[in-house]
Amino acid sequence: MSRAACYAGRMAFVEQLEAWKSERLAPILGAGRMSLADGAPGEATQLLQIALANEINVSELAAGWMPSTRELDVKLAFARQAGDEAGHFQLVADRLTALGFDVASFAQADNPLFQYLRGLTTTVERIAAGLFTLESIAYGVNENFMALCAQRGDDETVRIYRAYIQPDEQAHQQLGQRLLASYAITPELQLLARDTVGRLLEIAGTTRAAAAARLGTACFPGC
Ligand SMILES: [Fe+2]
Numbered sequence: 001m002s003r004a005a006c007y008a009g010r011m012a013f014v015e016q017l018e019a020w021k022s023e024r025l026a027p028i029l030g031a032g033r034m035s036l037a038d039g040a041p042g043e044a045t046q047l048l049q050i051a052l053a054n055e056i057n058v059s060e061l062a063a064g065w066m067p068s069t070r071e072l073d074v075k076l077a078f079a080r081q082a083g084d085e086a087g088h089f090q091l092v093a094d095r096l097t098a099l100g101f102d103v104a105s106f107a108q109a110d111n112p113l114f115q116y117l118r119g120l121t122t123t124v125e126r127i128a129a130g131l132f133t134l135e136s137i138a139y140g141v142n143e144n145f146m147a148l149c150a151q152r153g154d155d156e157t158v159r160i161y162r163a164y165i166q167p168d169e170q171a172h173q174q175l176g177q178r179l180l181a182s183y184a185i186t187p188e189l190q191l192l193a194r195d196t197v198g199r200l201l202e203i204a205g206t207t208r209a210a211a212a213a214r215l216g217t218a219c220f221p222g223c
């Protein structure tokens with residue numbers, strides 16, 4: 001097979017996986033929209049603390065993967081992700097401070113989603129889960145959260161997400177697409193990528209449902 005045909009085949013795989021992921025992501029995003037339509041409860045400071053926890057967890061995850069990832073372009077993608085998520089943490093922390101929350105009292109919490117992610121050891125699994133899927137979840141749920149903030153007249157939070165956070169989350173996801181096309185190059189690796197995407201979305205669905213029950217709303221940011 002020619003190099004061009006080979007690349008076209010890998011891109012076709014990524015497009016199919018993208019469509020498959022969107023289908024499985026739809027119920028998670030639908031739950032958030034339903035809460036939004038129901039006039040979602042939840043204090044902005046409480047919801048932004050969830051974002052804070054997620055940004056620091058993703059930053060640590062990507063930083064933790066960096067030394068044990070051999071492929072240079074993937075290693076650098078994780079480094080960039082770790083830095084960007086640290087920036088998001090700072091933006092959300094500043095917003096919380098402006099809303100009167102003492103960020104010094106914030107306690108980082110773990111959850112089954114990040115426990116699963118930390119256990120992934122291969123490059124294809126890490127790209128499929130950490131960049132390709134986690135970032136799609138983040139982008140989608142953040143859009144719902146921004147709609148909630150807009151509904152409440154919290155334009156400053158919407159602005160921060162629109163101007164800084166969402167463009168980064170989208171770039172991370174697109175980086176995931178390109179890296180999957182480069183590294184998920186055998187039927188076995190493509191199956192591994194697909195299984196990882198499915199498993200992550202399954203765990204995310206459960207984790208978010210549990211958080212929604214605790215918060216009384218499925219419309220909250222992060223992943
Ligand atoms: Fe982020």
Ligand SMILES: [Fe+2]
Pocket residue numbers: 058081084085135138168169172
């Ligand atoms: Fe991100």
